[in-house]
Amino acid sequence: MMNKRLASLLAIAASAVLAFPLQAQTPRSGGELIFPVPSEPPSYDGHREETFGLIHPLAPFYNTLLRVDPNDKGGTKPYPSIAESWTASSDGRTYTFKIRSGVKFHDGSTLTSRDVKASYDKIIFPPEGVGSSRKGQYAVVETIEAPDANTVVFKLKNASGSFVASLLSPYNFIYKADILAKDMHWYEKNIMGTGPFTFVEHVKGSHVVGKKNPNYWDKGKPYLDGFRAIFIRSSSAQVAAVRGGRAHIQFRGFTPADRDSLKAALGDKITVQESPWDCILMVAINHEKKPFDDKRVRRALSLALDRYQASEALSKIAIVKSVAGVQVPGTPFATPPDELEKLAGYWRDIDKSRAEARKLLKEAGAENLSFTFKNRGTPMPYEPLAVWLIDQWRQIGVNVKQEVIEPAAYYTPLRSGDFQVAMDFQCGYIVEPDLDIYKFLSVDRNHANYGRYTDRVLDDLYDKQSRSTNDEERKKYIRAFEKRLLDEEAHYLLTLQWHRIIPHSSKVKGWTVTPSHYLNNTLDTVWLTE
């Protein structure tokens, strides 16, 4: 009897404990989310710009055709937005999107498939004199049609394994067709979308303010009354803003030291979310300069690197962490660690690796190799990674001089080929092989390949993985691509995957970190506990 009563009491207590967090997680309406943005949008046109400084303050004013599932920590799952559903034809060349009814622009007009078509026409087939940053990503698209008010059809030149993922771009704001018809440049200086927040003001150099859209199509959302994005360039001022309660969250990321200082100062008032970051610094080796045309030299430079030890040491002081191949670790197409360890430069036995490096240099007649390493004058994480690289190369007898170049001038020597070895960088808005490995195609297919090599085998593997709609088959091609790129030819050397650290006020709920700082900035799901 006593046991039964105790059991039932415990059950009640347990259910109360279980129920409490659920109750506590019920979104609360109201409040203004304040967040610093380290960069400011040059213009308001998402189709034209490439900086997160545009996404963070302006994404809440817009919707895109599809979006990434806001609860997906991997940041790769497609989720309905303006399109409520979609289908693909059996040959993988036709995608049909059903456009949601009842979506209103902030001026009160109704969104139709015509607006979607006009927006994507501007991105993929811009008229003369109109710049589109993402035109190259949609080279596979043949036509866009809007057969009725609720249907948009994309016809592709060939099947593509990444087409749906490419539509998740947070930059592809849906604009109003009538406005674009009158002036293709209107959205560069004006803001008017269908998003959960309406535009209030932008004081240049200071802030952007948005207020809740009462007519938002997703009923009950957004939860916030508004948001205020404050432009703060200095990272210490951003940290101070969060610490002093002047801001709730910074969506790009803080350093490990910033995280630790915030946690130490604020304890439970700070919640930390972390994720591998779809950004990586890599070493571009100019194949046009001797002796770097010799793959033995390039392989030796990779074999010298103890990436595992670096991961442990550098992750304490810099925004890098995981040892990675061409895909962000833990994402669907990433190479598992035990397979990655088989690639040159990724071996666990660093002594064996460096002995092999020295042997290769000797064979190539480059035992006393010395060169200048060009690095971008951006302290984090370029500086610690460059110091690490130079030290690692020194350990196989290579003497390296670092030349630091101001960021705005950095790509001039890279583009002209006026360098031997240099730090290079790429960052993606979504983890998707088509986007992430495009960089490494032959220089005549991608001018951003600063290694300046031509490798038709790589090009062929890229095309095969890109056209495959079978994930297992794609994985096979991506592995082969990775092995050739990083091991057999060592065209490029990857350092460590960036690591995204978001320490934010514990009052902020409904926001999930992803590997991309371009994602999850619509703020429709975000709410404040008080």
Next chain:
Amino acid sequence: MLAYIIKRLLLMIPTLLGVAVLIFLLLRVVPGDVVEARYMGQGSQFTSQDLMDIERKKLGLDQPIWKQFTTWVWGIMRLDFGLSMWTGSPITEEIKLRFALSLQLAIMATVVATLLAIPLGILAAIKQDTWIDYAVRIFSIAGLAMPSFWLGILMILVMLIFFKWLPPMVYTPFWVNPWDNLAQLIWPALAVGYRYSAVATRMMRSAMLEVLREDYIRTARAKGLWLKLILSRHAMKNAMLPVITVVGLEFAFLLGGLVVTEQVFNLNGLGLLFVEAISHRDYTLTQALVLIVAAVFIFVNFATDIAYAWLDPRIRYR
């Protein structure tokens, strides 16, 4: 005197033209341009040469240098600074926003500096080699040794750690909300004003010491005049001459030179705009800012020269 003023004003024109030519050419020599800064720094692999060509054409960067220069100078002559290459907004709009904050901060810092420097400098001079003089010297040397941004960081840390408070991050004009305005600007004004006062205090002290040794001061003392009267009527005006020069030059510098302090306190001022314009290779905006700062320096120098004549009637310009 009037002829002198007109001559000085007219001389500003070739000076500013020289500055214009210099900055125009210097910017073109520096590697990179606004289009590269806009598209190459984000790690994207899809930026095509076509896109960069379109953008360069739109900004007139495909035109010959001489044509770009004449177009710009013609605009300046009509007081049209053009559009920012980075944002596409009118440059006057970009500058106007920041100018109010920078001007207010410069004025507040100058007031802080003057209020500290003049009494302390005089006190140190008349109490030479006493503990008061030593204390003032330590105070001013500490101000010289400490960069204002570092003092700013200390202030922020003290406010955060001990008072759990931080100044507002967004500028509010004084006439909109004086409290918010002062809550944000008083701290950088104190940080900058202290360093600024250190220079002026040292200058005031040495100038005062020199003046106090002059024959006419000795005569005034021998006549039995009160020290207060000697200082205020006879010594201070003459001792102020070098101090006025320092204050004037510092004031001009404060308008566009507080880059790091503006970062520390997140102030949307001209200093940060300057750095951003250069890092974005925003030629038109950088050129306009350099011209404005040059004009301010020329004007402040001119005003200082006029003030000299007022302070020292022996000085007459022709």
